[in-house]
Amino acid sequence: MPKLHSLSRRNVLIGGSALATTLAMPAISRAQSRPVFTHGVQSGDVDASSGMIWTRTDRPAKVMMEVATTESFSNARQLAPMNALPGSDMAIKRLVEGLPSDQDIFYRFTAMDLNDVNATSEPLVGRFRTAPGSRRSVKFAWSGDTAGQGWGINEDGMACYSTMASHQPDFFLHSGDTIYADGPLEDEVTDESGAVIWRNTVNTDAKRKVAETLDEYRGQWLYNMMDEHVLAMNAEVPTFFQWDDHEVINNWSSSRSIMEDERYSEKNIHVLAARAAQAFHEMAPIRYTPAEPGRVYRKISYGPMLDIFFLDLRSYRGPNTDNMQDELTDESRILGAEQMAWLKRELTNSRATWKVIASDMPIGLVVGGGAEAVANGDNGTAKGRELEIANLLRFIKAAEVKNTVWLTADVHYTAAHHYSPDRAQFQDFAPFWEFVSGPIHAGTFGPNDLDMTFGPEVRYVKAPEAGQVNLPPSAGLQFFGLVEIDGATEQLTVRLMDRANTELWATTLDPEHV
CATH class of the missing domain: 3.60.21.70 (Alkaline phosphatase D (PhoD))
Known part of the structure; x- marks a missing residue:
């Protein structure tokens, strides 16, 4: 089986120290100047051409999403943004389709405060591998x-x-x-x-x-x-x-x-x-x-x-x-x-x-x-x-x-x-x-x-x-x-x-x- 690509620790930990802050202080202050991703990322239900991705913000926000086949996101594809709102406890998830089979997929979230368009979060990155189209282990x-x-x-x-x-x-x-x-x-x-x-x-x-x-x-x-x-x-x-x-x-x-x-x-x-x-x-x-x-x-x-x-x-x-x-x-x-x-x-x-x-x-x-x-x-x-x-x-x-x-x-x-x-x-x-x-x-x-x-x-x-x-x-x-x-x-x-x-x-x- 091809070796999985490991994300850099910085990218996994929400662009630096934000996740560590979340772990130490679960109740995040609304007074922070920029949105924060509170509980990391998740992916699931992956097949050969698609997969679900998930995240959550600390406030109502517009969440921008990109997917790529490289960690550098040099070939990134922009996805339509989604709104994280109180009705879903600021959690969002979406099905990403049209992916190549048997490929490392990197996804990146960035959140913009709906009440302050100048307040934008640090990016948050996750990855998964799509299912193979052929018989690989x-x-x-x-x-x-x-x-x-x-x-x-x-x-x-x-x-x-x-x-x-x-x-x-x-x-x-x-x-x-x-x-x-x-x-x-x-x-x-x-x-x-x-x-x-x-x-x-x-x-x-x-x-x-x-x-x-x-x-x-x-x-x-x-x-x-x-x-x-x-x-x-x-x-x-x-x-x-x-x-x-x-x-x-x-x-x-x-x-x-x-x-x-x-x-x-x-x-x-x-x-x-x-x-x-x-x-x-x-x-x-x-x-x-x-x-x-x-x-x-x-x-x-x-x-x-x-x-x-x-x-x-x-x-x-x-x-x-x-x-x-x-x-x-x-x-x-x-x-x-x-x-x-x-x-x-x-x-x-x-x-x-x-x-x-x-x-x-x-x-x-x-x-x-x-x-x-x-x-x-x-x-x-x-x-x-x-x-x-x-x-x-x-x-x-x-x-x-x-x-x-x-x-x-x-x-x-x-x-x-x-x-x-x-x-x-x-x-x-x-x-x-x-x-x-x-x-x-x-x-x-x-x-x-x-x-x-x-x-x-x-x-x-x-x-x-x-x-x-x-x-x-x-x-x-x-x-x-x-x-x-x-x-x-x-x-x-x-x-x-x-x-x-x-x-x-x-x-x-x-x-x-x-």
Whole structure:
């Protein structure tokens, strides 16, 4: 794979010291003479000819944009400016199209104060690489779970982001729990003896309570983008986002009741979900879908060898029940009929060698006693939400969709699972792999029990010792995965990694051709 071009530190850090000032003093004075970019840059949803770019200003501003294939911007193309306004919390994002494939793309923002046209910011630069048009090797990282369980930004910051970035991946796939809107941070965390074991050296008003208002949900996202490791990776590595539950509230579904939760004055889950979704789409560089503007499920093609199918297991699910229904109904769905039809259609139409299914929850792990995810824990024939997954797996086999690999997070440890009909109660499917990673900066738990409906077998697992729960990031059990597809052989290699950059386990899969 071609070596990625590194931006100069000056350009990444907003033309000098402005970002450092933001980190030290999150509340930026309106009295400053020039606009400031408050939370760096992001890119995302990059394919062979386009990609999303994002930034945010400290005041209403007209943001000018340029893109180029050189860091000097000697061949820059001017884009139409956009207005950063209070209605979107001064955040802007746009889809940049007409880009050459397999090319380093540099983008530059400059902001002009709408109330003072003579006040112009220093420039802010980011980069990404477009997907290849031919078979060159591809590498990407994935993980999930950022700033959860009370572990925020301490003196070391979210260091696992730097470890990931050191591998120079083409992109980072964030598998969900991108924020913890229901997880307030204390300034200090103590152990049972009262000794301080963690200091959240950066904290904000938005993180001192559960998120309820739109601004509080926005603040959850802005908090994560105050971390120096996150900011540095965002400037050079595109992130492909999906969401899970903590973007709204733990174990969120449309039927979730919070009437007994005294932390919330807003008791309507639909109101909270709507505000959370708006903040998600404002703050993440995810593509806009005109037919369904809040849609999270989508497909990103990253060259001829890779299609990624991002699932949404939250927005269309039925209520959390015992998950033991004998028939597939709206109550027992987790994907929903429309998303399922889309997924089948897109898998069938895919001509990529590898079809990565990015799922925000695992298939065979029992979560929430069997009520929260797919597996219900009875180790029997498919019931409840397992019925929808059985339907999908049967379709993949019948349609001869080859080389599917599932990537997920959610359970806060890392594992490799192989699924086979030879071990399963439901047997009408072809064998496949599911790889689990995370957390990237949150408490570590697990491992969870496996449900044998689809015949999973643990090939590798690393989790806390028995009786240990919610271990801090400083314990070292923070995980991410690396996926590499070789351009010559089309083999796919998965490596499970930890924060110290130790390779814990790896496997190489050979592609199967029709």
